[in-house]
Amino acid sequence: MLRFLPVWFVLLLPLAVSAQQARITGKVLNPARQPLELATVAVKGTTLATQTGPEGVFELRVAAQQELVLLVRYLGYQELERTVQPQPGGTLHVELILQPDSQQLGTLDVRGKNHQDTREQVSVTKLDPRDIKSLPSAFGDFNKVLVTLPGVTSNNELSSTYAVRGGNYDENLVYVNNIEIYRPFLITAGQQEGLSFVNPDLVADISFSSGGWQPKYGDKLSSVLNIQYKQPKDFAASVSGGLTGGTLHLESASKNRKVSYLLGARHKNSRYLLQGLPVDGRYNPVFTDAQAYIHLDLAKDTVPSGRTTLGILGSYARNNYSVEPETQVTTFGTRQSPLRLAVGFEGQELMEYTTYQAGLNLTHRFTDDYTTEVILSAVHSWEREFREVEAYYRLCDVSTSGNNIGECQQELGFGTQYDHARNTLLARIGTAEIRNSWRMGQGSNLQFGAKATSENISDELSEYGFVDSADYVFQNYFLRSQLGLNTMRYSGFVQHTFELDSLKTITYGLRATYWDYNQELNISPRVQYAFISRHNPDLSFKAALGLYYQPPFYRELRNFEGELNPLLKAQRAVHAIVGSDYLFKAWGRDFKLTTEAYYKSMTNVIPYDIDNVRLRYYARNNAKAYAAGLDVRVNGEFIPGAESWLSLGLLTTKEDVQGDSSFIYNAQGEVTGRQEQGYIRRPTDQLVNVGVFFQDHLPDNPTIRMSLNLVYGSGLPFGPPRRPEYRNAFDGKSYKRVDLGFSKLIVLESDLVERKKASLESLWIGLEVLNLIDAKNRISYTYVNDVNGLTYAVPNFLTGRRLNLRFVAKF
16 A cells, blocks of 8 residues: 555645635725726735636635735725635635725726616616605506606506507517516406516616617517516515505525525505596406515535526416496597497406416526526416406487586487407417626627527417497407417527727627527627717717517417418517717716617518507518607706606607508599508607606605606507508597605614514605596597497596505515
8 A cells, every 4th residue: 555655645635735725705896886897906925916807806716824915906096905814625705995096096087897887888777776666656566667768658557568669568578687578468458467577676686778789688679678686685574555455575695695585475456546447347456476586606615606606586476357347438529529428338357367487597607707697487377368248338419508518418329339258378488598608808708698499379269249339230350269389489699798998899799580480590780889988988979780680479470360370570670779878967966868869670560559558460571660769868866865867758650561552532532542551650659758757855854755757648649440541540649647656764763783683674654646637548449330320439548546555664
């Protein structure tokens, strides 16, 4: 055995040396806790040194059980020394904060990397999650804060859907921790919707892009909402409640903070709000969801290093909407010639949507410069839509004078309308994705990845309706089919971000998609460029140009007759955007003015009609379209300590549909031919959109606050169904809504160190006035014929003024 001692000595020597070593990891930050990239971290008196990465992170391997002095240098900041004594085989984590050097800063402008700064990104807005909770809205829904941003519209307070820069509700991407989120298929009216997927109590970071986004994001035409859930370090909890529902959330972490979790549950009952609708009846709208997010640090270190992490997201949502409508009375027309429609109902509607979603995100940092993410997700959605409603209606004109003022004086039409539906849909979607990020050098970052998605959808449709009006009965519509879809989608991307210098950044790349159902391959080149003015660091400019495809999903494939079109191709859009950001001071506080002009040229367009929030696609690539507009937003602390903003959007969007010809009449009213209509307004053509979110508080008591949410949108076009010559031919009324909230925050005076873990920390109490101006907003139209064959568009109104009480208790 003695002859093998030299061999054993050679083999065990590295282990012995390793046991005498230790790791020092940490971050270098400025006083605002922004990371400082390329700061030098050295061991004083030795040649051992390293530089920080883009997040300000560094790592050193040093001799253990020795008192060492770390020396940190960064241009424009004071030199910092920190004494440490790492233990053998262990990891010591330190946080180093550098203070500005006033002498150097007097002659040199030092700009640290701030990842909350969007001046180097096109059409990207960062939002503070704290503002969402104070936003007055019907359900405290997350998406309502998006409606206050420029270019984003939603004319329905009961719905979480939104349209961006002339697109529709199906053209928006939503990610939570890089896991794509899907919305239900069968929703027909806003009041049937449950809660949006994103739970505001769990959110840490919000990034919203309204166009021109990078290749790493997926394949839609309008927007990207990217949400990151929190990674808590300490215990916290909250309970909230109000007249429309309540929430519960818990968050905590293990003692070594290597495991953290979030739990959130929400319940909504919109009966109180629906009682303000024109249709009287027995409503039972109940919506419940629960979410959990667990984050694990899988590295062997005793403290979190972030080298290998696993995120687990799970959610369950059940929406149950039932109503037995009874009566409806709608007065419309003009002041000189008012009309009234009175309706009596029999029957009921039942809509159920149950969705399960799970996702895993495994991230490993091979080196400080190379990171890989593996993402697995699955969605199981079961939807049921039952309807059996018969309506008896009476149309009359209303007396405007005499003793019978306000009463019907002559019947113009009467009849019945019957609607039947038995629709069920089962969707199962599974996704596997890999994403890589490689920092190739200073100011150079390469990202690339691939994704495969399996879609299995079973759909059974059974709908029909008929109208008995003016002594004759005709079938209004009939739809019966059983459909199935089992397909695979593949996509991949590569993009390179390069800092030409400290003021100029360019991002360019490609995205590719393939769908085996229509065997279509698409390639999307995209480029962004941004620069900060050398003469005025507060002024920056940016531009983007890219090709975007939206391969059809199941909803686009199905036409009005309930048939799938396997030849349908992806819609295509070219985004061209130019804009600027200007940072300025007013009243001694910081503000930001963002301006962007955009143009979207679209081909292979699939036309659609909007009925409430239901999209009915033509399932044909028989149109071309464009959208052009200007978005302006100014945000800052108009009131000290309270972020507010004002947004303005100007838009025009039109489309040219093949085969939408209209009749040509001569002077005698005779039809002499047909002609194509050319470009007409798209269903989302809203010329002016204004959004305001404003906060205020008492000067000497910031715990008493006021929050204002104001939305104005000019009228959307509309037209009678199944009449292509009148499609979107009429101007709708504008949408106006003001929600006002008053709140009081009660902070309990207690020592946060000594108080019990689950003790009450604060209580927030709010009173909200929803639809303060009691605006009569219209969401859709019911078309009724009179005895003379004239068709009337009878408006369906949204909710009126309502009071809402809310409370939030934090632990």
